[in-house]
Amino acid sequence: MAYRPTEATRASAQAKRDAVLAAARDVVAAGGFAGASVAAIAERSGVSVGSVYSYFDNREALLAEVFRAAAEEEFARVARVVGDAGGDPAARLAALIDTFAERALRGRRMAWSLLFEPVTAAVDAERLRLRRSYRELGETIVADGIAAGTFVDQDVPVVAGAVMGAVSESLVGALNPELTPHPPADPAALIATIRRFCFLALGARPTEN
Amino acid sequence: MAYRPTEATRASAQAKRDAVLAAARDVVAAGGFAGASVAAIAERSGVSVGSVYSYFDNREALLAEVFRAAAEEEFARVARVVGDAGGDPAARLAALIDTFAERALRGRRMAWSLLFEPVTAAVDAERLRLRRSYRELGETIVADGIAAGTFVDQDVPVVAGAVMGAVSESLVGALNPELTPHPPADPAALIATIRRFCFLALGARPTEN
DNA sequence: TTAAGAACTGAACTGTGATTCAATCCTTGT
DNA sequence: ACAAGGATTGAATCACAGTTCAGTTCTTAA
Numbered sequence: 001m002a003y004r005p006t007e008a009t010r011a012s013a014q015a016k017r018d019a020v021l022a023a024a025r026d027v028v029a030a031g032g033f034a035g036a037s038v039a040a041i042a043e044r045s046g047v048s049v050g051s052v053y054s055y056f057d058n059r060e061a062l063l064a065e066v067f068r069a070a071a072e073e074e075f076a077r078v079a080r081v082v083g084d085a086g087g088d089p090a091a092r093l094a095a096l097i098d099t100f101a102e103r104a105l106r107g108r109r110m111a112w113s114l115l116f117e118p119v120t121a122a123v124d125a126e127r128l129r130l131r132r133s134y135r136e137l138g139e140t141i142v143a144d145g146i147a148a149g150t151f152v153d154q155d156v157p158v159v160a161g162a163v164m165g166a167v168s169e170s171l172v173g174a175l176n177p178e179l180t181p182h183p184p185a186d187p188a189a190l191i192a193t194i195r196r197f198c199f200l201a202l203g204a205r206p207t208e209n
Numbered sequence: 210m211a212y213r214p215t216e217a218t219r220a221s222a223q224a225k226r227d228a229v230l231a232a233a234r235d236v237v238a239a240g241g242f243a244g245a246s247v248a249a250i251a252e253r254s255g256v257s258v259g260s261v262y263s264y265f266d267n268r269e270a271l272l273a274e275v276f277r278a279a280a281e282e283e284f285a286r287v288a289r290v291v292g293d294a295g296g297d298p299a300a301r302l303a304a305l306i307d308t309f310a311e312r313a314l315r316g317r318r319m320a321w322s323l324l325f326e327p328v329t330a331a332v333d334a335e336r337l338r339l340r341r342s343y344r345e346l347g348e349t350i351v352a353d354g355i356a357a358g359t360f361v362d363q364d365v366p367v368v369a370g371a372v373m374g375a376v377s378e379s380l381v382g383a384l385n386p387e388l389t390p391h392p393p394a395d396p397a398a399l400i401a402t403i404r405r406f407c408f409l410a411l412g413a414r415p416t417e418n
Numbered sequence: 419t420t421a422a423g424a425a426c427t428g429a430a431c432t433g434t435g436a437t438t439c440a441a442t443c444c445t446t447g448t
Numbered sequence: 449a450c451a452a453g454g455a456t457t458g459a460a461t462c463a464c465a466g467t468t469c470a471g472t473t474c475t476t477a478a
Binding site: 211212213214218222251256257258259260263 | 450451452453454455456457458459
């Protein structure tokens with residue numbers, strides 16, 4: 001017998017898989033999920049179409065993984081900033097909203113794809129998961145705030161969802177690449193408005209920063 | 210010469226067009242846009258596949274028109290109730306939120322399709338228009354409320370968007386046919402929570418009702 | 419060096435559902 | 449009644465991207 005997969009082989013396979021994933025991510029960031037054909041992804045990552053299928057079951061699975069990776073990274077950043085914000089619910093909520101919105105307004109194309117782009121059902125399932133993550137993060141903050149008397153008592157899950165809805169809907173116009181080829185004039189003001197809205201909705205004064 | 214289209218002809222053509230549209234609407238209401246194949250629509254309306262194409266340019270156009278019709282009717286109802294609510298901004302906002310949410314929780318399948326179902330870009334454009342309609346309606350209410358001192362002063366368009374975002378995001382879970390095959394236990398409580406959230410966000414006490 | 423077999427390639431294939439259109443059926447004016 | 453021409457039909461066609469796989473190239477162990 002002769003050729004058996006070795007460590008080097010496995011490592012390079014992993015590297016190549018990552019490369020395809022990264023390429024797919026780039027393609028999505030550039031043209032959304034709609035523009036992410038398998039051919040385009042293959043070309044971008046410098047492998048053949050067929051190779052894509054040796055690393056991923058099919059296009060759906062690949063795109064779902066792209067979504068998951070991007071969404072997770074995004075969420076992890078937000079969660080980290082929230083964690084760094086200390087114990088004050090108001091500060092934590094401000095961190096959540098500001099970080100979420102700021103980052104969305106930076107990587108607008110990708111943010112739009114993650115939040116709003118029409119996608120297939122499989123990818124949409126990932127989106128649902130992303131939403132749930134944010135909602136759960138919001139829930140802990142809201143619950144703590146209510147317990148601490150910072151926020152008025154309301155149904156926690158519903159309110160957390162409403163906050164995330166308010167934030168993302170406020171961004172739709174600013175993110176949509178059709179509607180707004182150029183970024184909004186004053187992102188900071190937009191974010192401040194959204195933050196204030198949410199704080200009011202929770203029955204708290206916004207923290208200044 | 211002989212056959213020239215007459216009044217009766219034209220009327221029946223219009224009727225048949227409407228029938229196709231209605232059938233398409235039924236199909237969408239039953240299985241979403243994804244399940245609305247031309248074949249299914251044709252069968253439901255009792256005409257041939259080919260005939261569908263003599264009344265509509267293509268599937269996209271037909272589905273876009275289905276969306277538009279359903280969305281317009283929905284919006285018109287809400288707008289009417291808002292109009293009937295008199296001049297008090299708080300009452301009008303309550304009417305907007307309650308009617309929107311109540312109706313969504315009734316026709317859940319269709320509401321989900323209109324608000325959240327993954328759709329093609331052409332249909333999504335109609336969705337954007339629907340959102341804008343609601344936002345504009347909200348804007349007039351919010352602006353009036355601010356002018357009347359009922360609501361605190363905030364950026365009107367952003368806040369109106371945020372309100373609609375809060376309302377619809379709160380409904381996602383309750384509407385998604387995958388997640389929730391059965392309607393929520395207490396729709397009234399859900400709606401009350403959402404309403405309170407929005408009123409707080411606008412700096413007003415909710416009207417009781 | 420060589421053979422076994424894994425990895426890679428991309429043109430051909432496939433599945434799906436929208437779209438077409440020649441044949442047929444109806445409606446109208448004479 | 450009948451011909452002109454519009455309306456209707458639905459099987460055949462098309463379009464298109466995703467998927468496959470026979471042939472080729474590369475990697476390893478002996």
